Amino acid sequence: MEQFAPVKRSKDGQPVRYLIVDDSVFARKNLARMIETFGGQVAAEAGDGLTAISEFDRTHPDIVLMDITMPQMEGIEAAERIVQQHPEARIVMVSSVGYQENIVAALQRGARHFVQKPVKPEVLYEVIKYVLGEDGTVANVAGAGA
C-alpha cells in the first residue's frame, strides 16, 4: 500500500488518533491499514453505533470514521448523538451508500465529510487533512508518496 507523508496533530506533534466504526471486520482492517500509511493510530474500533458512542467517550479520538448501515444503531444516528455530546467531534462518514439524501442527512446531523466505499487511500488522506484543518500538520518526510 502506498505510503503518505504522516499527518500529525499540530498541538503536540503526536499521531492523529482514530475511532473506526464499521460492522465489517474486513472494512475495519482495511481502514486501519490505510491509517497506518497516513502515520495515524487506531484508538479504538466499534462494530455498531452504540459501541461507537461509548468508545468515543472512552478514547476521545481526533477523528471518527463511521459506516452508515450497521446493526443496533446506524451510523448517522450515532454521529448525531456523539456530536450532541461533543460538538468538537470530527466524524467522517465512510459508506458504500453514497446517494445525495444520505450524504445530506449525515452532514446535517453533524458529520464533517463523506467518503464512498470502496475507499481510495488518496481520497481519504485528503479528506482527513481537510477535516483536521489547522489542527493537523503534514510532517515533511523525504521519500513519502504524497
Next chain:
Amino acid sequence: MKMELIQPFINAADAVLSQGLQGTTQVSNLTMEEDAYRRKGVAGMVALSGDIEGRIILDLEPQTAVRVASHYAGAELPESDALVKETIFELANQVVGNAVSALNDQGFHFRVHPPLLLTAEEGDKTSEDVEALMICFETAMGEIFMNVALRHNKKRMSDHAVMGA
C-alpha cells in the same frame, strides 16, 4: 426484470472488483435463473427494501474466495479464516451500496440491509414477479457470481404516483 435496474449493479460490481482486485473484470455470462438458487461457495446476501425489493447475492467458489480475501488482506489466508467470509460480505455491501446510490439518483428509494451469510445449499425458487439474473464476472482471481433478484414494490410505486399527481 428491466435492464435499467440491473445495469447499475453490473457497473457497480465492475467498479468495485476492478478497483479492489487491481485488474480488469469481464462479464462472461449472463443468464436468467428460473430454478431455486444453488450456492457455489462463500455467498453473501444483501436485501433491499423500498421502491424496489429483493436481494443480491455475491457468490464465490471457496478457492476463489480465499484468493480474493488473501489479496485484500495482503497475506495468505486459510479457507477457515473468518476474514474470507467478511471480505465477501463487504464486497457485496459495496456493490449494492454503489448500485443503490446510482438508482437513488434516478428517483428510486431504498433501504439496504446488513449482509447475511447464505448457508443453505439451495435458496428459494424465483417467482413470476421476482426474476433473478445471474451474472458471472471473470477476474484474475477467478469467477465471481452475482445473482440479482428484484421486483417493483407496486404499493410504494403507486403511492409515489399518487403523490406526484
